[in-house]
Amino acid sequence: MTNELSLADKVIIVTNQQYAEKADGRFGGVGWETMIIQGDISNLPPESTKYITIVRENDLTKGLPVFLKTKYVIHWGNKQRESVNQQRLLNDLLNIDKTPPICAKPEYI
Numbered sequence: 001m002t003n004e005l006s007l008a009d010k011v012i013i014v015t016n017q018q019y020a021e022k023a024d025g026r027f028g029g030v031g032w033e034t035m036i037i038q039g040d041i042s043n044l045p046p047e048s049t050k051y052i053t054i055v056r057e058n059d060l061t062k063g064l065p066v067f068l069k070t071k072y073v074i075h076w077g078n079k080q081r082e083s084v085n086q087q088r089l090l091n092d093l094l095n096i097d098k099t100p101p102i103c104a105k106p107e108y109i
Contacts, residue, residue: 001033005040010093013037013053016063023065038067052092054085 005011015023022030037051044050051071057063058077074092076085091098 002036002040005036009050011037011051012089013051013068015053015055015065015068016057017059020057020063020065023067034065034067041067041071049092049095052089054089 019030022028023034025031026034041048041051049072051068053064053068053071053073054076055063055073056076060073060075060077063077064073074085074088090096
């Protein structure tokens with residue numbers, strides 16, 4: 001897994017309450033995975049978009065491990081936002097910036 005993470009351009013982490021509890025307690029395979037991911041994250045610049053976390057829990061705080069609380073996440077707990085979240089994930093994976101361009105200053109200012 002360590003080699004695969006170093007070769008990957010993007011990594012998707014899908015979490016829920018059970019994953020968060022295992023990650024925070026460093027239990028089993030999730031605990032091992034947490035340590036490897038933390039090591040890789042620590043070597044990345046702060047603006048890195050390599051890791052995309054998807055929280056599949058209605059309560060965001062219950063589904064998010066402590067080590068990912070300061071990182072970018074997609075809250076995918078609500079089925080009603082399915083298409084919005086799919087588009088957001090696709091934009092993130094393809095590095096599509098949906099920020100509108102800054103317009104020229106109006107003449108009256």
